[in-house]
Amino acid sequence: MTEKEQPFELRTVALAAFGPTLLFATGEGAILPMIPLIAADQGAGLGALGLIAAMIMVGELVGDLPSGALVHRLGERTAMILASLVSIAGLLGCYFSTNPWLLGASVFLVGLATAVFALARHAFITTGVPLRYRARALSVLGGLFRAGYFIGPFVSSLVLVISPEKRSVFLIHVGFAVATLVLLLFTGNLTGADEPGRREAHHGLLPTMTRHRGVLLRMGSCAALLGGLRASRNVVLPLVAVAAGLPPSTTALIIGIAGGVDFALSYSSGQIMDRWGRLWAAVPSMTGLAIGHMLLFAVTDVPTFAAVAVLLALANGTSSGILMTLGADLAPHPGPAPFLGAWRFTGDFGQAVGPLVISGLTALAGVGIAGAGMGVLGILGAGLLLRYTPRYVPRRPALSLPSDR
Numbered sequence: 001m002t003e004k005e006q007p008f009e010l011r012t013v014a015l016a017a018f019g020p021t022l023l024f025a026t027g028e029g030a031i032l033p034m035i036p037l038i039a040a041d042q043g044a045g046l047g048a049l050g051l052i053a054a055m056i057m058v059g060e061l062v063g064d065l066p067s068g069a070l071v072h073r074l075g076e077r078t079a080m081i082l083a084s085l086v087s088i089a090g091l092l093g094c095y096f097s098t099n100p101w102l103l104g105a106s107v108f109l110v111g112l113a114t115a116v117f118a119l120a121r122h123a124f125i126t127t128g129v130p131l132r133y134r135a136r137a138l139s140v141l142g143g144l145f146r147a148g149y150f151i152g153p154f155v156s157s158l159v160l161v162i163s164p165e166k167r168s169v170f171l172i173h174v175g176f177a178v179a180t181l182v183l184l185l186f187t188g189n190l191t192g193a194d195e196p197g198r199r200e201a202h203h204g205l206l207p208t209m210t211r212h213r214g215v216l217l218r219m220g221s222c223a224a225l226l227g228g229l230r231a232s233r234n235v236v237l238p239l240v241a242v243a244a245g246l247p248p249s250t251t252a253l254i255i256g257i258a259g260g261v262d263f264a265l266s267y268s269s270g271q272i273m274d275r276w277g278r279l280w281a282a283v284p285s286m287t288g289l290a291i292g293h294m295l296l297f298a299v300t301d302v303p304t305f306a307a308v309a310v311l312l313a314l315a316n317g318t319s320s321g322i323l324m325t326l327g328a329d330l331a332p333h334p335g336p337a338p339f340l341g342a343w344r345f346t347g348d349f350g351q352a353v354g355p356l357v358i359s360g361l362t363a364l365a366g367v368g369i370a371g372a373g374m375g376v377l378g379i380l381g382a383g384l385l386l387r388y389t390p391r392y393v394p395r396r397p398a399l400s401l402p403s404d405r
Helices: 010-041 046-074 076-096 100-128 131-162 168-185 196-200 205-211 213-244 248-264 266-276 279-298 302-317 322-330 337-365 367-392
Strands: none
Touching (some): 010 046, 010 076, 010 100, 046 076, 046 100, 046 337, 076 100, 076 168, 100 131, 100 322, 100 337, 131 168, 131 248, 131 266, 131 322, 205 213, 205 337, 213 248, 213 279, 213 322, 213 337, 213 367, 248 302, 266 302, 266 322, 279 302, 279 322, 279 367, 322 337, 337 367
């Protein structure tokens, strides 16, 4: 049968990819808010707190590139099992740490494991789901990751009511990582990841980056800009609320509602991409994020803050899974993992730089100017998407990518 005729249901990949993703993301969501507080308890100064908290993102950035080769050689399931084990080791290091530097090193190790885990599940969907269902599958995957980040802090809050020891949140993630490991051990091989054909298709990390330098530079710039806008949104909303003098409880409630709106749109994003093409989700999302950032200067009270927060959530929700989908469309087949490692690096780089840009511009010129600056970058990103997406990702993406486009 042709690909179009092949029957497929998303539930067929639920145990293999969706279940482990939700478990792992919930565990990570439980520890992220507590890392700076635990570092402060261990004597870290104000300047070191941000650095230690950022180590998980730094670990993901560093791990993105070699994780492609690792996933390609080991296969998706084996790589996810290894990542779960490494994550458990890092979390135990966090739990038993006695100084901020050991804590930072252990958090960095968790970030490395997260990079491998994320790439393995991305490669699995890329190779294991038919093209016509790919965006929906990756949107669900992205939505589950957001759901885990949403649920995790509530789980840690409940545990901290029982145990006042902050370090116990790391044991929460250990528990979720162990559950992930058990689920993976009781599922079969995800794809034919270890077949000789896939091994022969591997060209190495640097040759892969050189071979696809054109698409990584052009489309990768789009990914970095979108990643930066997404990450800056999480930083700039609390800053705007503080600048406007809004009550913390109201701020938290509005951001929580916006997070629910964001999550609710996850599957809709995949439907848009599969039915009408990737541009119909990517460009409106980038444009909406840009406009939302530009409107930050108008926030003076609760209603305007709520309106901007929901606008940003709507724009972000319609982009659920877009970077993973574009990476899957652009990746060579068979053996997409090395390319996906390089591709994920571009988006993660943007996510790491975006908050730094917001922080720097806010310090220099205020939060309104910072939002406007990010908005201009968003409009630039939307223009780049309009120009390059039809060139590299036609409405029905090809299954292979020429090296010199």
